[in-house]
Amino acid sequence: MKRLFKSLKFHIFMVTFLCTMIPVIAIGVIATPLFKNRTIARNVTMIQSQAQLLTNQIRSTGYIEDPTIDFINAELVALGNAYSGRIVITDSNLKVVKDTYGVDESKTMLWDNAISALKGNQGVYTDDENDVVIVTVPIYSLKDATQTDSNSQVVTDSTTTDGSSIQKDSISNIEGVLVITRSIADIEQEASFVENLVTEICVVLGILMIAVSLFVSRKFSTPTDKFAKRIHELRETGSAHEYNPVYTENADVLDEFDRFREKADTVEESREAFVSNVSHELKTPLASIKVLADSLNSFDGAPIEMYKEFMTDITAEIDRETQIINDLLSLVRLDRTGAALNIESVSLNDLVENMLKRLRPLAEKQGVELVLESFRPVVCDVDEVKFSLALMNLVENGIKYNKENGYVHVTLNSDKSFAYIKVEDSGMGIPDESIPHIFERFYRVDKSHSREIGGTGLGLAIVQEIIALHGGEIKVSSVLDRGTIFDVRMPLSFVAKGEN
Amino acid sequence: MKKYISFILAIVMILSVTLTGCEKNSNSNDTYIVYCLNVNKNGILRDQCDLKTGDTDYMIKYLISEMKHKSKDPDMVRPMGNNVNYQDYNYNERSGSLFLSFDRTYDNLEGVEESLTRACIVLTLLQVPGVKDVSFEVEHEPLKLGTESTTVGAMNEDSFVLSLTGDDSVSQSAVLNLLYPSGDGNGLIFEKKNVSYASNMSLERVVMKYLADKPKSKTATPALSPNVPILNMYVADGVCYLNLGAAFSDGVSEELLKLRVYAIVDSLCQLTRVKRVQISVEGKNLNISTDAQSKEDALYLPDESLILNKDDMGK
Numbered sequence: 065m066k067r068l069f070k071s072l073k074f075h076i077f078m079v080t081f082l083c084t085m086i087p088v089i090a091i092g093v094i095a096t097p098l099f100k101n102r103t104i105a106r107n108v109t110m111i112q113s114q115a116q117l118l119t120n121q122i123r124s125t126g127y128i129e130d131p132t133i134d135f136i137n138a139e140l141v142a143l144g145n146a147y148s149g150r151i152v153i154t155d156s157n158l159k160v161v162k163d164t165y166g167v168d169e170s171k172t173m174l175w176d177n178a179i180s181a182l183k184g185n186q187g188v189y190t191d192d193e194n195d196v197v198i199v200t201v202p203i204y205s206l207k208d209a210t211q212t213d214s215n216s217q218v219v220t221d222s223t224t225t226d227g228s229s230i231q232k233d234s235i236s237n238i239e240g241v242l243v244i245t246r247s248i249a250d251i252e253q254e255a256s257f258v259e260n261l262v263t264e265i266c267v268v269l270g271i272l273m274i275a276v277s278l279f280v281s282r283k284f285s286t287p288t289d290k291f292a293k294r295i296h297e298l299r300e301t302g303s304a305h306e307y308n309p310v311y312t313e314n315a316d317v318l319d320e321f322d323r324f325r326e327k328a329d330t331v332e333e334s335r336e337a338f339v340s341n342v343s344h345e346l347k348t349p350l351a352s353i354k355v356l357a358d359s360l361n362s363f364d365g366a367p368i369e370m371y372k373e374f375m376t377d378i379t380a381e382i383d384r385e386t387q388i389i390n391d392l393l394s395l396v397r398l399d400r401t402g403a404a405l406n407i408e409s410v411s412l413n414d415l416v417e418n419m420l421k422r423l424r425p426l427a428e429k430q431g432v433e434l435v436l437e438s439f440r441p442v443v444c445d446v447d448e449v450k451f452s453l454a455l456m457n458l459v460e461n462g463i464k465y466n467k468e469n470g471y472v473h474v475t476l477n478s479d480k481s482f483a484y485i486k487v488e489d490s491g492m493g494i495p496d497e498s499i500p501h502i503f504e505r506f507y508r509v510d511k512s513h514s515r516e517i518g519g520t521g522l523g524l525a526i527v528q529e530i531i532a533l534h535g536g537e538i539k540v541s542s543v544l545d546r547g548t549i550f551d552v553r554m555p556l557s558f559v560a561k562g563e564n
Numbered sequence: 565m566k567k568y569i570s571f572i573l574a575i576v577m578i579l580s581v582t583l584t585g586c587e588k589n590s591n592s593n594d595t596y597i598v599y600c601l602n603v604n605k606n607g608i609l610r611d612q613c614d615l616k617t618g619d620t621d622y623m624i625k626y627l628i629s630e631m632k633h634k635s636k637d638p639d640m641v642r643p644m645g646n647n648v649n650y651q652d653y654n655y656n657e658r659s660g661s662l663f664l665s666f667d668r669t670y671d672n673l674e675g676v677e678e679s680l681t682r683a684c685i686v687l688t689l690l691q692v693p694g695v696k697d698v699s700f701e702v703e704h705e706p707l708k709l710g711t712e713s714t715t716v717g718a719m720n721e722d723s724f725v726l727s728l729t730g731d732d733s734v735s736q737s738a739v740l741n742l743l744y745p746s747g748d749g750n751g752l753i754f755e756k757k758n759v760s761y762a763s764n765m766s767l768e769r770v771v772m773k774y775l776a777d778k779p780k781s782k783t784a785t786p787a788l789s790p791n792v793p794i795l796n797m798y799v800a801d802g803v804c805y806l807n808l809g810a811a812f813s814d815g816v817s818e819e820l821l822k823l824r825v826y827a828i829v830d831s832l833c834q835l836t837r838v839k840r841v842q843i844s845v846e847g848k849n850l851n852i853s854t855d856a857q858s859k860e861d862a863l864y865l866p867d868e869s870l871i872l873n874k875d876d877m878g879k
Contacts, residue, residue, distance in 0.1 A: 129712075145798035145805075150764055157710055158679050160725070167736060167763050172679050173725040176607040179676050183606070191729045194765060198728055243728070245764050253793040253809050 076281035092262035100255035147246035341506040349385040445558035454530040462489035494542040599684035600640035643684035660696030733762040744784035745823040787827035802839040833866040
């Protein structure tokens, strides 16, 4: 159930339905009473103008003193019939002098509308229970002929708080009250008719709008449904039908999704490649060990020197295997997001010097000259252990892939924000087509010489990881048979990834 | 749900407590109305007092003193306050007539205020059982009002019209002889009804209203449905002109329509001032009478032959 209420279909349906039905219903609800009230009001003005005529006649004939005047009575009856209603006339003491229903004659009328008319106020009262409208009109005496010509209310300008004196004034020029009751059953019928019509329209429209809203909600939620289906298909079967969405937004989502999928696929591919590389690299030393061991075993009566030689080779292979595994472990450790960096403010000059000191024996053995050039003291936020490892890998590479009597130049510089370390060698260089791949794991430029040169193929991958963790950059440029230059740029202040 | 139930229970408990409380009161004192003027002295309001029903003289004296006192409610003005000098009363038990004496200051009251004051005093005292009418005397002479100085004689409830609308207007009562179509379509069934109705309604309209109601007898049906509007209705020279809405004849079989028409005609002709009925629907004459002569002008005479339980009419 909750799923339905949260669904796009439901919301589109409700929006479409309510946006059409609410205004229509609102108009209907407002229109009917408005119509009824206007019609009643119009009738009331007609009654009031009739009443004026009647009051003039009543006044001029002195009907109130003598209620037997035939032609007035005939008019009253005719008017009563025309209104399907009742006409009552009272004198200035509110004593009923004429009632076309004959019911209240001689009684004193104390209805508040009648009392108010005695003060000069015309009144209109709608009695919904009996479907009548009652109009009260004051009958002015001859003394104030001017006032009786207007339909407007008499405003007694006396502001005294003594009620009796106000009454005195009004009674002296009002000689009675005319009460006209008109049946409004016919107006009620018209109003009912309009109301029923409006209700019918609303119902028909409502049913229609349900259908339309269902259709609209379907139409606009289908693309999303199709999308979900497509992803499901891709997940289950790995491929899906071609799908061209109609709406721009959905097309955009589809594009982003496809690109994401491609990236995920690439990541998946490279992971698979890495795994197969790892197993290959791990198997290679083991294979050599096996060969060496087997040959020893199969050789009956092998001399000790041969055993010694083969064991040295086996040991070397085991060392190699250990190195590969260590490198893999450091790579895996670096891989973990949020790998803990032990950042300290370190003098890079000291760090590089120490590192070069450790590598001097190797360099001497290879016949390669190691030079350090520091332009200025550089202090940088680094993880000393990891950064040393990175630099060491770079310099080691420079030494290993070098010629006889070659050199490795390490330059150290800095500006306001960055430290710059350059490792330049006079080695065999890297071919152009290899350059984009050298930081990939297990990538070897020249596979055939890997055993002699040593190494695991993971060195530069590790370097790149460490530099990236520090927020730095590494670039490479190389010329075959001339040499290779690695440029490292490190931010002087460490900013953790994700912060700004 | 639980909250609703406990809320309703609470209300029921409160009601039962208050109602039992009321019960206690009614054993000792009854509530009587004290009619008052409103502050603007242009209308009547009802106030209350508690009084034990019993000795007439005591009740009269009590109510008079209530009408003299100031009301607790600031919007109400007791009728026998400062401006009216009441002197004495005289109650005639045999005739039920009550006479109230005032001095000349009563003449200071004029117009609407006088009418309202008088009505309040009379209506309040008429509540006393045994008081059938009230008369006023000013300086030992009957009260005279108006330009002609006509005597205002004995007054009772019928002397005043409190309102033309609402409960106060239901001042008329009558016994109606009504005819309803029988359920099996064979004829008309007679029913007597005691009714009260507002003075603003004509007796013919009252008849029509009750003809649209469900009759007491289970075998009878209403003569017309309540949603049939009466567009026009008036009586002139013994003829009742009745104009009904289209719903009266729409979708009604001719037999049933004829029965209904005669139910209406016969009922209306029971009134003294109606001898014949002219029926139209939406202004057009409705011609279905049994009498060949009246067929053209839709002027119906009552047809008593249709009445099935004529014997009941004699009672």
